[in-house]
Amino acid sequence: MTQGPGEVAQMEGPTEKCGVVGVSLADRDAARPLYYSLYALQHRGQESAGIVTHDGFQQHDHVAMGLVGDAFDEADIDALNGESGIGHVRYPTAGSVDKSCAQPFTVSFKSGSLALSHNGNLVNADEIRDELAGLGHAFTSDGDTEVIAHDLARNLLEADLVRAVKRTMSRIHGSYSLTIMHDETVLGVRDPEGNRPLCIGKLEDGYVLASESAAIDTLDGELVRDVKPGELVVLHEDGTGFDSYQLVNQENTAHCFFEHVYFARPDSVIDDHLVYEVRRELGRKLWEESGIETDVVMPVPDSGRAFASGYAEAAQDDGAETDFAEGLMKNRYVGRTFIMPTQDERERAVRLKLNPIKSTVEGKTVTIIDDSIVRGTTSNQLVSLLKDFGAEEVHMRIGAPAIVAPCYMGIDMATREELIASGQSTDDICAEIDADSLAYLSIDAVASALDSSRSDLCLGCVTGEYPYDIEGETTDRDVERPVIGGADLAADD
Ligand code: SF4
Incomplete structure (x- = not known):
């Protein structure tokens, strides 16, 4: 937030x-x-x-x-x-x-x-x-x-x-x-x-x-x-x-992997993949890469739900004694923006949106799963909220790689300066949000879940290298920039 x-x-x-x-x-x-x-x-x-x-x-x-x-x-x-x-x-x-x-x-x-x-x-x-x-x-x-x-x-x-x-x-x-x-x-x-x-x-x-x-x-x-x-x-x-x-x-595509991770509806099929199943698979891979056995696994609603169910299922398949629970309740009537007059109130804004179920959290070690961390303020407030409700440990797992750079292709991500992962290590971010551990998913895991190669995905926001020629940024491919000018209007069809 x-x-x-x-x-x-x-x-x-x-x-x-x-x-x-x-x-x-x-x-x-x-x-x-x-x-x-x-x-x-x-x-x-x-x-x-x-x-x-x-x-x-x-x-x-x-x-x-x-x-x-x-x-x-x-x-x-x-x-x-x-x-x-x-x-x-x-x-x-x-x-x-x-x-x-x-x-x-x-x-x-x-x-x-x-x-x-x-x-x-x-x-x-x-x-x-x-x-x-x-x-x-x-x-x-x-x-x-x-x-x-x-x-x-x-x-x-x-x-x-x-x-x-x-x-x-x-x-x-x-x-x-x-x-x-x-x-x-x-x-x-x-x-x-x-x-x-x-x-x-x-x-x-x-x-x-x-x-x-x-x-x-x-x-x-x-x-x-x-x-x-x-x-x-x-x-x-x-x-x-x-x-x-x-x-x-x-030769190569540059599909936005974030459509599958975050933007699209889970019930949509995009480029032959049902988004819900992709998210569950990303959750499974998250367990394979950085699973930690805790008493409870819970999603950040609603964005983390499919990831968390895949993660918990993979954990249980591996014999982990962990429960999948809906430990955070979302206030559906809070819109994208709301009035909060003081800085102190704004910093506690997550309380308007999310409330923990005490019995699911108190005295437990908890893993919370979300799809992304942008500025990190929500994550920070969430960890502190769960600890206030008695969680013994709070581990955070993210179903996508860290966002380190802005998007120029139509998504409002935030500026580099605002992104918590820009110029910071995962350990630094973990300390900043006060979690007991933090792990992101690898880029290769995302490519694998989409049955794609890295070179057919746009990865600009997680690598800082873009599939288009953008002023002031580096590109990850050979880009033929269109020639703009009067002669082009008469170009051969
Ligand atoms: S930079 Fe690429 S992958 Fe990231 S949100 Fe924008 S289009 Fe999607």
């Missing part, structure tokens, strides 16, 4: 930046399925929510600040006519925290209308914005989604849809999963490294694109597959299928 400016305390933890959806149906309005699927993706962004539909003649849009349930009422949904549409939930990655950056982002231009929903973060948006502004494009926000929208609109003046998307992909660099609507055609695009998730689902009367498969489940649909890195998927306007275009091929 960290303290924000003034009187507001903010819950600690990385923040996901956006969920996207797109729907094309045969014979009914897309608005309601889009609305339900945004509900399913609410965990990916709580700042704003929006839907844009197309009825064959014109676009209809409703975008508002706040949670999905607050952003729409019945009248808003009824007014969104059309059998195709896209939607978005946002937590700001790049750009302001106001409605100007809320999505889907819409543009009207000579050859039609365009709407875009973006999950991710471009690392060269400023260069493209400067170039397009020089060519006369007027920008209304400081977000990178508008940069993609303008670039694509410009390319659509000179090329057909597939070639226009390919040209834009050759110019933008960074992390992006997009749902796009050009007139009434819905498209999905995933960046060549596949950094953020995007999948395709089949409904009884159409197709859906979504950041996570849980949104497809919500619509009683069936997961078809993930959109491949570098792939463009075009949904048929009559809801009967989709076309696939592999527009960019990259």
Whole structure:
């Protein structure tokens, strides 16, 4: 937990930046399925929510600040006519925290209308914005989604849809999963490294694109597959299928391992892996690497639950006499931020969120399991809380490697200075949070749980080396940076 400016305390933890959806149906309005699927993706962004539909003649849009349930009422949904549409939930990655950056982002231009929903973060948006502004494009926000929208609109003046998307992909660099609507055609695009998730689902009367498969489940649909890195998927306007275009091929992917560790819903399948099972497997590996026999193993709710159950199961398989218990109760009505007037109160903010069950803790040796430590303030308060409730020893195990560097690909991690593990050893951190022992999971264990190699994962926040070319940072691979400039607009398709 960290303290924000003034009187507001903010819950600690990385923040996901956006969920996207797109729907094309045969014979009914897309608005309601889009609305339900945004509900399913609410965990990916709580700042704003929006839907844009197309009825064959014109676009209809409703975008508002706040949670999905607050952003729409019945009248808003009824007014969104059309059998195709896209939607978005946002937590700001790049750009302001106001409605100007809320999505889907819409543009009207000579050859039609365009709407875009973006999950991710471009690392060269400023260069493209400067170039397009020089060519006369007027920008209304400081977000990178508008940069993609303008670039694509410009390319659509000179090329057909597939070639226009390919040209834009050759110019933008960074992390992006997009749902796009050009007139009434819905498209999905995933960046060549596949950094953020995007999948395709089949409904009884159409197709859906979504950041996570849980949104497809919500619509009683069936997961078809993930959109491949570098792939463009075009949904048929009559809801009967989709076309696939592999527009960019990259030797290695850079899937965000943190999607599996923290961001995604446990009931989602991402890149062929059920997130819940990955987390349990990470818990098992955590026991194998750094297990310690204590009276009780308990999760930090809710984030540590699947890890803790895998850890406890592996411990018991090894003959350890340890109980798995829910020893910490979470107050579900505490949001991300809350008012706490004094520093002393802010430092005790964890008490608002979590309360131990005394009988589970008192006189016991305890292992608490969580998915990550960001700034370390929550961990520190948690250890002291458990000791106040009579725990004899408190050992902490973390189901991911230590976060040592920020994320530039669309996740709000904190700055290097704020990260407790940046420049500190595990022993130092253990002393700082006052635990009896502390261990993180190895990078190799994460790669193994995802059936992946290190070179196909983004590990930027745990190694400080990134899969993209980022100013002032080092990269862990050969990166071909797109060339931005007038000549590129006329590049061969
Ligand atoms: S830096 Fe970390 S959080 Fe960001 S994309 Fe890479 S793995 Fe994910």
